Amino acid sequence: MNILKQIYCRSFQLVFRLAIPILPYRDPKEMASVDEVPHLLKKLGRNSVLLVTDKPLREAKVTERLEKVLKEAGIRCAVFDSVEPNPTIKNVEAARKVYIKNNCKALIGFGGGSSIDCAKAVGARLAYPKRSIGQMKGILKIWRRIPPLIAIPTTAGTGSEVTVASIITDSEKKHKYCLNSFPLIPKYNVLDPRVTFTLPPSLTATTGMDALTHAVEAYIGGSTTRKTRALAREAVKLIFENIETAYKDGKNYDARNNMLHASNRAGLAFSMSYVGYIHAVAHSLGGQYGIAHGLANAVLLPILLEDYGECVYKKLSELAECAGIAKEDATDKENAEAFIKSIREMNKRMGIPEKLKGIKEEDIPVMADHADKEGNPLYPVPKLMDAKELERLYYLVSDRDEV
Numbered sequence: 527m528n529i530l531k532q533i534y535c536r537s538f539q540l541v542f543r544l545a546i547p548i549l550p551y552r553d554p555k556e557m558a559s560v561d562e563v564p565h566l567l568k569k570l571g572r573n574s575v576l577l578v579t580d581k582p583l584r585e586a587k588v589t590e591r592l593e594k595v596l597k598e599a600g601i602r603c604a605v606f607d608s609v610e611p612n613p614t615i616k617n618v619e620a621a622r623k624v625y626i627k628n629n630c631k632a633l634i635g636f637g638g639g640s641s642i643d644c645a646k647a648v649g650a651r652l653a654y655p656k657r658s659i660g661q662m663k664g665i666l667k668i669w670r671r672i673p674p675l676i677a678i679p680t681t682a683g684t685g686s687e688v689t690v691a692s693i694i695t696d697s698e699k700k701h702k703y704c705l706n707s708f709p710l711i712p713k714y715n716v717l718d719p720r721v722t723f724t725l726p727p728s729l730t731a732t733t734g735m736d737a738l739t740h741a742v743e744a745y746i747g748g749s750t751t752r753k754t755r756a757l758a759r760e761a762v763k764l765i766f767e768n769i770e771t772a773y774k775d776g777k778n779y780d781a782r783n784n785m786l787h788a789s790n791r792a793g794l795a796f797s798m799s800y801v802g803y804i805h806a807v808a809h810s811l812g813g814q815y816g817i818a819h820g821l822a823n824a825v826l827l828p829i830l831l832e833d834y835g836e837c838v839y840k841k842l843s844e845l846a847e848c849a850g851i852a853k854e855d856a857t858d859k860e861n862a863e864a865f866i867k868s869i870r871e872m873n874k875r876m877g878i879p880e881k882l883k884g885i886k887e888e889d890i891p892v893m894a895d896h897a898d899k900e901g902n903p904l905y906p907v908p909k910l911m912d913a914k915e916l917e918r919l920y921y922l923v924s925d926r927d928e929v
């Protein structure tokens with residue numbers, strides 16, 4: 527990246543870092559069971575709600591308990607269950623219609639990041655009926671209050687239940703982008719491990735690695751605070767201790783609970799300290815090919831950490847300590863390498879591939895351009911890269927036989 531753009535990026539990031547204490551971050555009110563939702567809605571005086579979720583979750587009856595307790599409490603519950611993984615503008619518009627038709631007064635995002643992000647975007651469209659989703663992309667475009675939103679994550683995960691972000695795909699332009707605005711932080715969330723019991727092993731693995739990527743990218747970036755560093759360290763420790771148990775034994779309450787809390791802590795950390803190029807590249811792959819977000823991150827994480835090299839040794843060595851794999855007499859470089867190696871080994875044990883299939887050489891410049899626009903100047907990454915330099919990462923992550 528040329529020096530002028532570097533100065534611009536670092537100055538932009540500095541302004542946002544200095545502004546952290548005055549920006550309206552808030553920690554949502556946390557509940558521990560879906561059974562508490564009706565009481566909350568009654569307290570808020572909302573007697574009709576839109577449940578935003580996806581078909582597989584409904585068919586697996588994961589929403590059943592929530593729907594039952596709402597019915598018993600006399601709260602009308604309209605359902606939109608057509609959210610797609612990598613939720614689209616069309617999903618948001620269709621859900622908004624159901625909300626209006628049923629005269630709903632609150633939103634529940636029930637599912638992985640896709641359902642929660644879709645519910646957030648519905649809230650944004652309700653707050654700004656005359657603005658399109660595309661017009662609200664980017665940072666600080668939304669200032670009006672959205673209807674009360676209760677986020678119930680069923681993956682662990684995106685951390686969307688605490689973040690400022692809603693990530694939506696424009697399926698026509700094959701472009702996936704973020705809406706980053708404070709009113710999108712859900713006011714309430716429910717961390718109920720029972721709704722994650724049905725998450726299959728492969729998704730447990732990839733969504734868990736997404737959470738690890740949040741913690742790592744937030745920690746190695748240049749805009750951390752004491753609070754976000756502590757949150758990221760806690761998340762790394764919990765993920766290393768619990769992900770493989772949750773992967774092997776999906777109904778293990780403690781492992782699921784710890785993973786939900788890890789993902790939540792990582793979400794809080796990156797909401798303030800941002801993610802980095804791993805996410806920017808993963809989003810471009812999601813927009814272009816629909817590659818699942820967690821899978822893209824899981825594969826990219828060790829590759830990019832290795833590529834960053836020396837500038838991340840110290841921070842990764844600290845994370846290696848949290849993960850319980852650092853050696854006292856080892857150098858930062860050795861501990862950082864051990865950290866990266868153990869991510870690779872965890873991926874392998876959980877059936878995550880080393881590279882991604884299906885990346886076409888002719889699509890790389892456009893994807894790199896999207897990643898550049900997402901990452902620069904916002905993400906306080908350890909090493910800046912422009913679109914041309916980012917192109918290299920797509921080759922690194924591609925299955926060599928294909929590109």
Ligand SMILES: NC(=O)c1ccc[n+]([C@@H]2O[C@H](COP(=O)([O-])OP(=O)(O)OC[C@H]3O[C@@H](n4cnc5c(N)ncnc54)[C@H](O)[C@@H]3O)[C@@H](O)[C@H]2O)c1
Pocket residue numbers: 580581582583586588610611612613637638639640641643680681682683684685686689690691692693721722723724725726729733736812819820
């Ligand atoms: N808003 C944010 O801060 C943020 C952060 C990171 C990622 N994201 C976005 O979140 C999306 C990915 O979310 P995700 O990884 O949680 O997956 P997802 O919501 O796309 O769900 C993936 C699949 O898992 C299934 N599933 C989810 N929970 C289940 C359960 N308990 N049992 C059985 N099946 C279950 C879903 O039905 C779906 O088929 C992406 O669009 C990504 O960009 C958002």
Ligand SMILES: [Fe+2]
Pocket residue numbers: 684736737739740805819823
């Ligand atoms: Fe993510």
